[in-house]
Amino acid sequence: MKRLLMVGLLALLLVGSVWLVKQRPTGVALVQPIRGEAIEAVFATGAVEPALQVMVAPRVGGRLAELLAEEGQMVKQGQVLARLETAEVEAQLQELNARERAAQLALERAEALVAQKFVAASEADRARAERDAVRAQIARIQAQRGYAQLLAPTSGPVLRREAEVGQFVAAGQVLFQIGGGTTLRVSTEIDEEDIARVAVGQPVVLRAAALGAAVFEGTVDSIPPKGDPIARSYRVKVKLIDAPAALRVGMTVDANIIQARRSQALLLPVTAVQSDQVWRVMEGRAQPVPVQRGATGHGRVEIRSGLKEGEAVIARPEGLVAGQRVRVAP
Structure with missing residues (x-):
């Protein structure tokens, strides 16, 4: 009996401890939104290439x-x-040169006989035509040798x-692809889901991994009317503005095609926004507040509505449930 009583007491103590732990307020840190620039952009990857490319065949x-x-x-x-092999062409030229010499001799004999009035003038004309035909073949083969x-x-x-x-x-x-001139551009691949948001003339912010954190600018120069149905993307060309001197053909580039820029936007760290809501501390308890998100970038999210400047929110609300007791960490 005493043993059963002890077991019951231990069970009650365990349940009580769990209940006390659950009732203990969870420590949270707060963060306030700040004002800054919000940028909506289409992200793409690409490579540097010459603005002029010539194919040689x-x-x-x-x-x-x-x-x-x-x-x-x-x-x-x-x-x-x-150079291509020309042995067959050279053999044809030798044969045609021999035929041309024979045709020239035949023409000279025909002209001599015409002068002596042994044959009609048409014989010389025919011999001349045969010689000219051989010469035309020689010119054609010589052109092929040049090709x-x-x-x-x-x-x-x-x-x-x-x-x-x-x-x-x-x-x-x-057989060859040659870059002409010194002007460079960037060829990017835009997902088919984003191509409707891209237009010629839009500003582009670019960064090449090989150049570190340096950024440079460009503009959308051309958009193809037809995309790649296998890759489901469109190859968009970006014209560079004041490209860095260290930029080289073939370097990989990250590109952000700017859709909109809003100064003095309300920004929160991305960790503070989950599923289009933030969490506020109200009377010692965590409560979710729905918000309208805007642009995301550089670790921050734009809040378009649902939150006012100065209203603090929980910095990392992972695992919280509505109504949970919380305490603000100092």
């Missing part, structure tokens, strides 16, 4: 015999980038090379 097909430019190399306009050399259409860095020696390439197949 052969006009005729053939096997690559020589590559004379590497990725990253600076080339000058007219510089040879690659076997790929020349740089502009001066600039080789951004990409898409072939190797020995590879057969088709006419029109892009």
Whole structure:
């Protein structure tokens, strides 16, 4: 009997202790909203690229015999980038040159016979036409031999090379991508859900990880009419304004396309806002207060309505329930 009584007392003490713990006020810290600039923006990632990009492709097909430019190399306009094999073309030229010499001799004989009135003048005309036809074929083959050399259409860095020696390439197949000029731009990928909020001319704030915390500005320059249905994104071009001298082609960039800027907005730390509500201390108890959120950025949330300046809220309301007893930590 005594043992049962002791067990009962211990159970009562345990329940009482739990109840006392639950009734003990939870310590919380308060934070007041501050005034600052709120920025609504569409976030995107991208890369730096030349504003002018030129694709280089052969006009005729053939096997690559020589590559004379590497990725990253600076080339000058007219510089040879690659050569295709020309053995077959050279053989055709030899054959046509022989035919041209024979046609020239036939024309000279025909002209001599016409002068002696042994044959009609039309014989010389026919021989001349045959010679001219061979010469036209020679000019065409010589042009093809010239097409076997790929020349740089502009001066600039080789951004990409898409072939190797020995590879057969088709006419029109892009082998080199060259950046022209010194002007840079940023190519960003915008999610299809955000593209409706982007317009040409909008300001853009950019940051390149390679340049540390430095930021620079630009504007939306172009938006394609068609997106990528697989990636579900649109490639938007950003024109740079006073780009840093250290910015290089290929650097990755974070871009914020500015939708709106509001000065003197009411801002709270993001930790103080949960599920579109903040928590206030009212008569020693935690009470949720619904608010309208605005822009979010740099660890702060804009409060559009539901809270006034000077009204303190709980800094970290995780785990609180409505009506829970709390005490403000000093």
